[in-house]
Amino acid sequence: MAGKVLFDTPEHKVFLFEELTPASAVQANQYLIIHRDEAMLLDPGGHKVQSKLFSDISVLISPKQIRYIFLSHQDPDIVASINYWMMVTEAEALISKLWMRFLPHFGLDSKLEGRVIPIDDKGTKVKLGGDCELMIIPAHFLHSPGNFQVYDPCSKILFSGDLGASLGQDYFFVENFEDHVKFMEGFHRRYMASNKVIKFWVNMIRKLDIETIAPQHGAVFKGKEMVEKFLSWLESLECGVDLLKEEDYTLPQ
């Protein structure tokens, strides 16, 4: 079965693929934004996912219509299948300039490197299908040092990458935020760099009109009320270097 529909109008569609990761791997969501005759594939994942994702996408569009492959950061659950996707599409891949030279280590063929576009730290905008302008937003240190997110103004969805990720819950949409916190807390406290960075990010993100926050792992936050609950929880979260103590750096005995 192809992806779940997150947004659906005649000219603009967004799909979520959430069930393709094998059981031993961390669950990962892949997203496809289609605007008119072009698409962006977000964080395609690893080798175990690639051929299932390809056939699910083929039900919806011709993979040749994938204009961009967005890579939020350098982790294997994002990037490992990059050579495959560059072979089976004509897309350009977008990734932080920090990670450009790491892609060949995932097996990216040197013939394909010319289609990888480095994103400068400040982010950028790209047009899909002629008139849908996607914003590539900086989210550095949340968690990767070179980290971006995509805001789609046509669906008002923010694709937040690892921010907002949850692990272990058995639902696709967050219904009860307070109950959901336990599935996010451990990951955010350990992986996100600091509350200082989170506050910078929340202040920037509040300027956008967001209906849905769609993370790369776990459940999606749907509706303005749920989005605001997530932002206010995150804003006061201590994480990363905030929590470190000198005794965390003791040589093993």
Ligand SMILES: [Fe+2]
């Ligand atoms: Fe990551």
Ligand SMILES: [Fe+2]
């Ligand atoms: Fe991830």
